[in-house]
Amino acid sequence: MQVESGEVFGFLGPNGAGKSTTIKLLMRLIFPTAGTARILGRPISDIGMHQDIGYLPEQPYFYDYLTAAEVLDYFARFHDLSAADRRERVDRLLKKVGLETAKKIQLRKYSKGMLQRVGLAQAILHDPKVVILDEPMSGLDPVGRREVRDIILELKASGKTVMFSTHILSDAEMLCDRVGVIVGGKLRGVGAPEEIVGVKAHGMEILFELTGGEAKAGSLAAKATRTGDRYRLHVEEEQLYGALDQIRAAGGKILSVTQMKATLEEYFMNLVEADRAQAAAVEVSAQ
Amino acid sequence: MKHIGAVALNTFREAVRDRVLYNLVLFALLMIAAAIVVGQISIGIEQIVIVSLGLSAISFIGLLMAIFIGVGLVSKEMDKRTLYALLAKPVRRWEFVAGKFAGLVLTLILNTAAMAVGLFLALLYVKHSLERSDTAVLVGVYFIVLKLALVVALALLFSCATTPLLSTLYTAGLYIAGQYIQQMRTLRTDLMNPALAKFMRWISYVLPNFDNFDVVGAAAHGRAVPAALIWQNTLYAALYCLIVLLAAAAVFSRRNLK
Numbered sequence: 001m002q003v004e005s006g007e008v009f010g011f012l013g014p015n016g017a018g019k020s021t022t023i024k025l026l027m028r029l030i031f032p033t034a035g036t037a038r039i040l041g042r043p044i045s046d047i048g049m050h051q052d053i054g055y056l057p058e059q060p061y062f063y064d065y066l067t068a069a070e071v072l073d074y075f076a077r078f079h080d081l082s083a084a085d086r087r088e089r090v091d092r093l094l095k096k097v098g099l100e101t102a103k104k105i106q107l108r109k110y111s112k113g114m115l116q117r118v119g120l121a122q123a124i125l126h127d128p129k130v131v132i133l134d135e136p137m138s139g140l141d142p143v144g145r146r147e148v149r150d151i152i153l154e155l156k157a158s159g160k161t162v163m164f165s166t167h168i169l170s171d172a173e174m175l176c177d178r179v180g181v182i183v184g185g186k187l188r189g190v191g192a193p194e195e196i197v198g199v200k201a202h203g204m205e206i207l208f209e210l211t212g213g214e215a216k217a218g219s220l221a222a223k224a225t226r227t228g229d230r231y232r233l234h235v236e237e238e239q240l241y242g243a244l245d246q247i248r249a250a251g252g253k254i255l256s257v258t259q260m261k262a263t264l265e266e267y268f269m270n271l272v273e274a275d276r277a278q279a280a281a282v283e284v285s286a287q
Numbered sequence: 288m289k290h291i292g293a294v295a296l297n298t299f300r301e302a303v304r305d306r307v308l309y310n311l312v313l314f315a316l317l318m319i320a321a322a323i324v325v326g327q328i329s330i331g332i333e334q335i336v337i338v339s340l341g342l343s344a345i346s347f348i349g350l351l352m353a354i355f356i357g358v359g360l361v362s363k364e365m366d367k368r369t370l371y372a373l374l375a376k377p378v379r380r381w382e383f384v385a386g387k388f389a390g391l392v393l394t395l396i397l398n399t400a401a402m403a404v405g406l407f408l409a410l411l412y413v414k415h416s417l418e419r420s421d422t423a424v425l426v427g428v429y430f431i432v433l434k435l436a437l438v439v440a441l442a443l444l445f446s447c448a449t450t451p452l453l454s455t456l457y458t459a460g461l462y463i464a465g466q467y468i469q470q471m472r473t474l475r476t477d478l479m480n481p482a483l484a485k486f487m488r489w490i491s492y493v494l495p496n497f498d499n500f501d502v503v504g505a506a507a508h509g510r511a512v513p514a515a516l517i518w519q520n521t522l523y524a525a526l527y528c529l530i531v532l533l534a535a536a537a538v539f540s541r542r543n544l545k
Contacts, residue, residue, distance in 0.1 A: 027375040028374060028375070029370075029375070030543040030544060047377050047379055050375060055372065057368060060368070061369055062369055062372070063297070077290075077293035078293065078373075079376070079377070119372065122372055
């Protein structure tokens with residue numbers, strides 16, 4: 001698997017797939033039994049290379065007895081920054097992650113979401129070239145998630161390479177240039193989200209309104225999902241025009257016609273199910 | 288060095304902000320105050336009682352701090368996952384270990400110094416003046432610091448390798464065994480199995496010798512501590528700490544953080 005310079009790369013997989021393990025390997029928190037990994041062309045054991053990396057651990061936890069400003073200052077000390085530079089960066093980052101007013105409160109009083117913001121701030125404090133975020137949206141409310149998304153897009157705009165793990169597929173679809181999908185510890189696919197799921201349309205969805213003409217619409221109305229006077233109908237592409245004619249003939253009002261594509265979620269679920277089926281098959285044959 | 292300093296400062300800050308520490312120091316000062324009371328009813332031997340009780344209290348409280356804070360130095364950071372963000376920085380694991388050691392030793396030096404001031408104030412209160420022979424008390428305090436540094440190094444080593452409970456048991460066990468080094472060396476080995484005798488002799492040199500750091504008797508009686516012993520203990524503690532810290536760094540450098 002290779003993450004290109006300047007891209008936002010989503011690392012997807014269900015719980016227990018190996019996303020965090022992979023990231024921990026890259027961060028030297030655990031050691032590989034086999035294989036190699038390089039970041040910015042240098043081996044991960046090269047300590048100097050970590051000067052250019054920012055890392056947000058999954059569900060980060062920091063020193064209870066420190067304030068947000070103190071913990072950021074502490075981490076900044078490992079990046080050869082002067083005291084004045086550290087102060088300036090800490091203030092700027094705390095403002096960026098929305099913790100400016102809470103900077104003098106000890107972290108023991110912080111919520112999970114606030115700790116996540118501190119974690120994000122320490123990851124980008126030293127202006128790294130590569131930012132690796134392990135489940136950055138976890139524990140955040142919708143406002144917090146939006147802010148993290150904005151920060152990721154800002155990092156991309158400033159030419160940084162961002163790799164983040166998530167199981168929230170909509171975040172990946174929204175933010176990533178490419179994604180890698182890992183299931184059961186094996187990489188199952190890498191590519192742009194639309195490449196990964198394929199561009200083939202999976203039929204059409206017609207949304208229409210019909211008042212009292214249900215009998216005329218006949219079998220179509222029976223196949224559709226009804227909400228009040230509105231109907232949602234899925235048809236194959238070649239059946240579209242016939243279905244539209246039938247709805248019009250019954251006095252229905254067409255509200256929208258949408259091409260249906262497979263989502264990343266469907267792709268993801270298919271992989272997980274295939275994996276489970278394979279595991280079950282292996283278990284049966286072993287018995 | 289900057290990285291070690293940063294970790295040490297943070298460790299020191301953690302210990303200072305932990306209120307348990309103040310309770311322990313307060314307890315030690317109370318014990319020293321109690322020594323004054325006991326000293327006053329021990330006519331003629333006030334100094335012996337005050338210095339013996341005072342140094343023992345300082346040593347005991349210091350040991351509690353060294354063991355209980357020491358065994359959590361690394362394991363607590365692993366359990367709470369505060370280490371994850373730190374080790375992803377350009378910091379070497381041995382720098383982290385060295386910083387943790389330096390931070391706790393610094394904390395213990397300051398606490399021991401605070402308690403020693405209490406002891407000297409107690410002496411001053413009873414004797415109304417300090418004498419040249421009281422420098423032996425100062426040497427006693429210095430030896431306590433050396434002993435505590437050694438205990439911290441051992442606790443740190445175990446903290447890198449195992450659980451806090453086992454680390455506490457191992458550190459306390461080694462401390463207790465280290466009190467009896469002289470007895471081990473003077474055991475009548477002629478009655479023993481030769482292999483066991485050889486092992487006893489070998490182990491008496493491998494185990495940390497805490498026996499040499501105990502000069503409470505000399506300090507209480509105002510006897511001067513030989514300069515050679517001061518040098519010997521300083522060198523011994525420095526070398527032993529260095530070896531134990533190298534082992535701790537080696538263990539921690541291979542440790543997977545789950």
